Amino acid sequence: MDVSFAVSRPRPGLTSGKYPADCPTRTVLTHITSRWGVLVLLALEQGGHRWGELHREIEGISEKMLASTLRTFEADGLVHREAQATIPPRVDYELTPLGREAAERLLPLMDWIADNAEAIVAR
Amino acid sequence: MDVSFAVSRPRPGLTSGKYPADCPTRTVLTHITSRWGVLVLLALEQGGHRWGELHREIEGISEKMLASTLRTFEADGLVHREAQATIPPRVDYELTPLGREAAERLLPLMDWIADNAEAIVAR
DNA sequence: CAGAATCCTGTGAGATACTG
C-alpha cells in the first residue's frame, strides 16, 4: 500500500503514561497524521465530497496522494466511497460515522492552529 | 533545521472550506503531526519532563529525533527547556502555556484513537 | 472526470559513535 503500512503484532493502546511502539495506536495515528490525512478528513467534514472538490480545496495535494490517502481511510473504515458508473464518472466520498468521530476531534486542534499559526511561525 | 522547515510567504489560515498551501497553518500542522510530534507533546502533558523519562516513555524514538522534535517545539514556543549545569547534567522540558493549549486539543484525539485503534487496524 | 501506472527524488528518520 502507500500511506498505510502494517504494524507487526497488535497490542492494546494506552493514552496514559506510556506510548508503546508496537501498537495499533501508532498505525492509526500515523494514518491520521500523515501528511494529508488531517486535511482530507477536515475537508470531508466541512465541504465538498467530490473528488474534484477535494482536489481543489486541499491546495497542493497531488492526485496520487489524494487517491492514496482516501484509499487508506477507506480501508480503515473512516471514509465511504460511492462511485457512479456514468460518463463522465462521478465519485463521492463521505465520512463514515467512525470517520466523523475522528474529524470532530480534529476540529478543535485545527481551529487552534489557525488562530495561533501566525504567531508561532513568526518567532 | 530538521523537523521544521520554512514556509515561503505567510498568509492567514482558514479552517473553513479552503486549505491554502502557502500558509503558516501548514507549517504548524506539520510540526505537530510530525512523526513524533503528537507523542512528545502528549508525553510532556501527562508525565515525565526529563530527557530520560521522555526517551523511555516514547518507545522507539531515537535520540536524534527526540532532540530534533524538542528543539522544533522550543523554537515554536510550545516547549520550554531548562538545563542545569550540574554533573551529571539534568534537563527538564515543560510545555509553555501555548504548548499546553495545543496538547489539550490532542488529548481527545488520542483517547479516541486508543479506543478505536484495534477495531480499525483489525479490518 | 477520476483515477491507475511508472518512474524518480528529497528528506525525515534510523544507527552508530563520540563528548562535556
Added chain:
DNA sequence: CAGTATCTCACAGGATTCTG
C-alpha cells in the same frame, strides 16, 4: 546524563503520462 556529529537510506511524496 543529555545530548551532538556523521553517515546512510527507505519510503512518503511528487511529476508525468495514460485511460475507461
